[in-house]
Amino acid sequence: xxxxxxxxxxxxxxIEKGWNxxxxxxxxxxxxxxxxxxxxxxTQNLNSSNIEKVAxxxxxxxxxxxxxxxxxxxxxxxxxxxxxxxxxxxxELTIDGENITNDxxxxxxxxxxxxxxxxxxxxxxxxxxx
Numbered sequence: 106x107x108x109x110x111x112x113x114x115x116x117x118x119x120i121e122k123g124w125n126x127x128x129x130x131x132x133x134x135x136x137x138x139x140x141x142x143x144x145x146x147x148t149q150n151l152n153s154s155n156i157e158k159v160a161x162x163x164x165x166x167x168x169x170x171x172x173x174x175x176x177x178x179x180x181x182x183x184x185x186x187x188x189x190x191x192x193x194x195x196x197e198l199t200i201d202g203e204n205i206t207n208d209x210x211x212x213x214x215x216x217x218x219x220x221x222x223x224x225x226x227x228x229x230x231x232x233x234x235x
Contacts, residue, residue: 108146110172118163133162
């Protein structure tokens with residue numbers, strides 16, 4: 106049985122806190138058997154609600170538990186259109202917990218681009234009227 110990253114990380118963070126499984130059970134409200142099974146590799150995953158509970162108990166984010174490296178781009182927001190393109194380039198965008206498809210991204214971009222162009226037209230019209 107291979108232990109998932111989730112199981113390995115839960116165990117690592119639990120041990121870092123000096124907790125045994127019983128303490129994690131008490132702090133998270135997740136059953137002892139469930140926690141044992143994920144840490145031992147008997148099961149490979151937890152539902153999202155339980156991941157959130159374990160993360161909160163351990164003082165970690167769900168990304169840390171899952172071993173997901175989140176790249177934070179520190180960038181001064183400038184041009185709105187370029188910022189929207191950068192946001193929509195992410196593969197992890199969701200609406201109501203469901204990933205956004207490329208077609209949906211294109212639809213969102215088209216709507217925003219339309220409004221950006223409307224602002225440009227109004228500004229151009231205002232400048233020509235001055």
